[in-house]
Amino acid sequence: xxxxLFANPGSADTWLYRLDVMDRAAGTADSLYQQAQQxxxxxxxxxxQAEVAREALLGLKEAADAAYQAAVEASAAAEAAVVREQxxxxxxxxxxxxxxxxxxxxxxxxxxxxxxxxxxxxxxxLRREREAREREAARQRAIEEARRAAEEAAQNAGNNGGGGGGGGxxxxxxxxxxxxxxxxxGRFTSGYGWRWDPVGSLGYKLHGGIDIAAGCGTPIYAxxxxxxxxxxRDVYGANMLYISHGGGVQTEYxxxxxxxxxxxxQRVAAGQVVGYEGATGHATGCHLHxxxxxxxxxxxxxxxxxxxxxxxx
Numbered sequence: 001x002x003x004x005l006f007a008n009p010g011s012a013d014t015w016l017y018r019l020d021v022m023d024r025a026a027g028t029a030d031s032l033y034q035q036a037q038q039x040x041x042x043x044x045x046x047x048x049q050a051e052v053a054r055e056a057l058l059g060l061k062e063a064a065d066a067a068y069q070a071a072v073e074a075s076a077a078a079e080a081a082v083v084r085e086q087x088x089x090x091x092x093x094x095x096x097x098x099x100x101x102x103x104x105x106x107x108x109x110x111x112x113x114x115x116x117x118x119x120x121x122x123x124x125x126l127r128r129e130r131e132a133r134e135r136e137a138a139r140q141r142a143i144e145e146a147r148r149a150a151e152e153a154a155q156n157a158g159n160n161g162g163g164g165g166g167g168g169x170x171x172x173x174x175x176x177x178x179x180x181x182x183x184x185x186g187r188f189t190s191g192y193g194w195r196w197d198p199v200g201s202l203g204y205k206l207h208g209g210i211d212i213a214a215g216c217g218t219p220i221y222a223x224x225x226x227x228x229x230x231x232x233r234d235v236y237g238a239n240m241l242y243i244s245h246g247g248g249v250q251t252e253y254x255x256x257x258x259x260x261x262x263x264x265x266q267r268v269a270a271g272q273v274v275g276y277e278g279a280t281g282h283a284t285g286c287h288l289h290x291x292x293x294x295x296x297x298x299x300x301x302x303x304x305x306x307x308x309x310x311x312x313x
Contacts (some may be wrong), residue, residue, distance in 0.1 A: 135269055170212055176309035179270055183223045183253065184277065184288040186214025188313040192300040208298040209252070209291035210312065213277070216257065216286035220275040222268045223251045223290075223305070231259050238281020238289075241274055248296070254289035255280050 170185050190211035196204050222243055229250070230242035239256040253259075257278030262268060279286045292301045302312050 135272060170312050178308035178310075180224045180305055180308040180310050181221065181270055182212075182305070182310055182312060183251070183290050184212040184214060184218070184220050186212050186218065186277075186288075189213050189287060191302060206298075209254075209289050210301050211287045211289055212312070213285070213287035216277055216279065218277045219273045220253055220256060220277060220288050222270055222272045222274050223292075223310075224270045226251070226268060228262050228264050228266045228268060228274075231262070231264055234281060236282035238283070239275070239278065243268060243274070248294055250293045252291040252293070254291070255283050255287060257286075 170182050170188055188210065190207060192210055193207060194204060195207050224243075224245050226243040226245035228241065229244045230240070232240060234240050234254065238254045239259060241253045241256065241259045241262070243251050243253075245251065253275055255278055256275035257280065259275040260273045262272075262274055268274060277286050277288055283289075290301055292299050292304050294304075305312060
């Protein structure tokens with residue numbers, strides 16, 4: 001360009017114009033380049049943002065898909081739960097129906113049981129009243145029989161003996177206020193104490209009770225209320241019966257033809273017939289041998305009963 005200006009000075013304007021155009025073109029090109037660079041940077045930023053947005057959208061889509069799958073599974077589980085609940089409700093309704101029926105049956109059974117227990121209680125009350133009347137009637141008959149037997153025994157004193165001498169008749173009397181009474185009515189034939197064996201085979205020995213004779217087969221009575229503890233035979237073959245009266249007191253009855261229809265464990269009342277006079281075992285004739293033990297030891301029955309308002313002769 002310098003050579004052209006020296007060779008052709010008149011073209012300077014043209015060259016200046018060209019330089020101006022070129023300068024402006026260069027400036028424009030630079031501006032365009034800078035704008036293009038800025039646009040490229042902006043496009044790259046937008047592309048990066050678009051990439052981030054795409055990744056975010058992909059994450060959201062995956063989360064949405066997972067939520068949708070969970071919702072589907074939850075819906076299926078809810079439907080299954082509804083089906084199970086309906087089936088269980090049917091089962092519960094069936095069980096409830098059975099329980100209602102059973103409850104009604106149980107209430108009916110309970111009421112029937114209550115009525116039956118009331119009936120049994122009434123029957124037991126009537127039975128006790130009937131037995132009380134029968135015992136009282138039997139006691140009155142026994143007193144009358146004993147009175148007659150005592151009179152007969154007094155007339156036939158030589159026909160019956162308990163071994164060991166005679167004596168007065170046992171007085172006929174109702175049970176004392178102590179609840180005790182004589183076990184037999186008849187002739188008092190032998191008391192408590194040492195004596196020679198009337199049969200003659202046992203020598204001199206303690207006669208551990210009293211003997212009363214009223215005639216073979218006459219009734220023998222419980223001296224007081226108590227519980228039968230023994231009904232058996234002794235070593236000599238005598239029929240014997242023991243009655244416990246509590247407090248360590250026991251009465252014992254020997255030589256009976258047979259005991260009455262009483263058995264061990266049975267309760268008896270004072271004056272109840274417990275046997276009939278006989279001569280079983282070691283005896284010389286029909287009589288009652290009557291003993292009392294206190295704390296397991298023999299005591300004098302006459303003194304024991306006398307202290308309770310009961311006379312034996």
